[in-house]
Amino acid sequence: MNNGRGHAPEAGISGASVPSFLIRFGRAYEELSPVADFIYPKIGDRHYGSQFQGHSVQGIQPEGDYYLSYDLHIETLADGTEVELRKPKLHWTALNYGNLEDSTGISLLVAPALVGMGLLDNIPGATIAANADPDDKNKDGISGRINWIPDGIKGKTIGRFGYKASTPSVSFQNQLAFNTDLGLSTPMHSAPSGDCTALQKECMASPNGNSEHLDNLEVDKQQSDLVDLFVSLSSPPAMRNLGDSTFREGKTIFDNGGCASCHIPKMKTGEHATFKALENRTFYPFTDMLLHDMESELASGFPSFSATPSEWRTAPLWGIGLSHKVSGRQGFLHDGRARTIEEAILWHGGEAKQSQQYYKQLNKEHRQKLIYFLESL
Template identity: 40%
Template sequence: MWRYKRPPAARNGWLLAGLSLIGPAASGHGLIGADADPHLAPAPPSAAQAVRAATALRPVRDFSGPEPFEANPAGAATVRRADKQAFAQPAATLDFESELDFRTGKSLFEKLWVSSPSSTLASDGLGPLYNARACESCHIRDGRGHPPAQGEVPVGLVLHLSRPVVAEAVGGEAGVARIPDTHPIAPDPVYGRQLQTRALRGLSPEYRLSISHDTIEIPLAGGARATLRAPHYHLNDLSYGPLAADTMISPRAAPQMIGLGLLEAIPAADILAQADPEDGDGDGISGRANIVWSMTYQRPMLGRFGHKAAQPSLRDQSARAFADDLGISTPLLTAGWGDCTAAQAACRSAPHGDADARVFEVDATGLDLVTRYARNLSVPARRNPGDPQVLRGKQVFHDTGCNACHRAKFITHVLPEQPAQSFQLIWPYSDMLLHDMGPGLADNRPEGRATGQEWRTAPLWGIGLTETVSGQASFLHDGRAHTLLEAILWHGGEAQPHRDRVIALPPADRTALIRFLESL
């Protein structure tokens, strides 16, 4: 395995095995996987490639002009679009056959599912309880979801549910109990893993959501003031009785879809080399890796996807979304009723789309095509990276310490079987680790190794096109922030000193910082 930075094994005791990550307390369970994630099959870099990587990853020192290749955040896969379809483009490096698979996966991603039984057997199986009829409904043009307007049924925002349990209570379910230092959780006994806002005829949606807000005023240096809105979520008209007394709720806005295959292709060792869970260097930043169970590979792996890095691969992530959001079965999550629990007998006994020759409502081929679609959505090129105000904002970004978590660049694995993601210099502006973001953003709901105050550093690439693509600007895990400045001002915990430096900036520097972020 290629490691251009010293792996952290000596510091944190973790054993690295390609993309598998198994702690010493788990090694006795025989969970150590193969040398690499099977679908990646990385090759070692050549000596020349290693030299190029070391040169490309040097920290920036000169802010007088853009860095080499900075305008291409997805490397050779970068696309030249800045309109509302900017996030929906295939990687520029796809060959003809791969682009055909991409287009087929896109059709499945955009498909409107219908209830069973139906004459359109390839499209039935929706629900019976669900949040959306299509993946595209939540990820608007492959961009971010957002909270609902007053009186609107939410689509791009869902409420996750879980209850704390002792490890023995989950037994070996999904291998969670065998991952050290994790927080075992279980679904709500009646409502499952997620609340559904829609239902097929004859059934009732699980609840109706309303949101109220408290207003928080933040004075800024220079005399300006910023206004934050703290959301409160109200669960009305619960159709199947109350939630369990200890059920925890976490609102989650659908994230943007761009560059996911490149994030999946970052060597795990290079992500873990930045982890400092005990803050050994005393800089106040203690990024931690989430270690989660892979349904696809039946072993613990580094979590990469989702707001708390709770999914290890795009295939796992896609199957989970099909089950929880649409009520669609796949070879990984086989229940035709999706997230319905045993307490919801009418849902479980309703017709499902897996009674025909498909076996699953989305079979292995369909799941793989949707996964390939997600893997090959590219990232749009930077806008005006050489603009003097953008360059000043980039320097402010570094001077205030934002780059401590929002790491600018990585180089992906050498992947002979995935040339579109192979050996690319990418600029996601994320370290892919968990960080304590303080009580203001806390959902108080653990997930894997993540605590109730920890979130994965969100990639910033494409963030300046959020409103263009999605129709409105909304940021953070629940979409509460309507501007990039609001998103910064919600940062607490490890990021509190950096947020305070932004507050204290001269107005011109604060404007330059936002201009830089808008260029990403």
């Protein structure tokens, strides 16, 4: 809704009733072949493809349905404050095309916010590479890595979008969404059956909208370019409360906690942007666009190119304080498990463990100032 982020289903309700929540499928490492700096993932399940489809067109059976339950635990802060955290647990209620393969891994995801995408798309690759430190040579415990994506022309290219930086551009991301989410053919993904598998015979044989006047596609280049323009030029919100002393104090706490090591505040686009309006623009996304290991509690069920199951791209922080205003609800992290910004901080592990521990030691006043700062971005 309104280009905002999706949300996780509440416990016990039909997952298919929440279209902004996704289930992706992939394979474990032992079934993958390493090539150069990345791995070609065998995406998807033989029966269900790369993404679970709880909806279908008339006459075609949907893939099924599910619900979530949540495992709860209490995190206790240094001053005795208790914070309840929840972790989603998936329960299938229907799998209409047979059981998943034993080797299929699962990742639960909320739809991401679609603001500032054009700015992120045009950060020079050299800038992203300069912030990477895969071997932690500076010994700060932070070892951000690029997710290298195979490219038939260049050999490899930098991944930028998706929770694991597994797509390289706004156009690639948009066309993947058209094809996988909506089942529409595009210049990059010409199959009109979308994510249907060969075992879903009714889907494969169903009529499609491939049309001669659209280059025998359903979404032709002109339509795709218009969507790219809209997404690329959808602006992130401006920071708020900059003149407020609480904002400045919260920023100091943010810096002292090492948060800016991954959530780098300032970036600048290059000279040859996809759209003129995006050239040489300084902006404040609070991300390094790199992969960081967040440990097993946040791990997905499968890798994606260079990204291991426990690695995730640093999420931009702009607009997180406006989630409820934009979407009518809020939820954070890749699967929406965190109901508040505080819960999201407390789920940080791995390379972010030091920052999480720093937050737990803060007193209530300083925690509130940090959250105020984050909600102002």
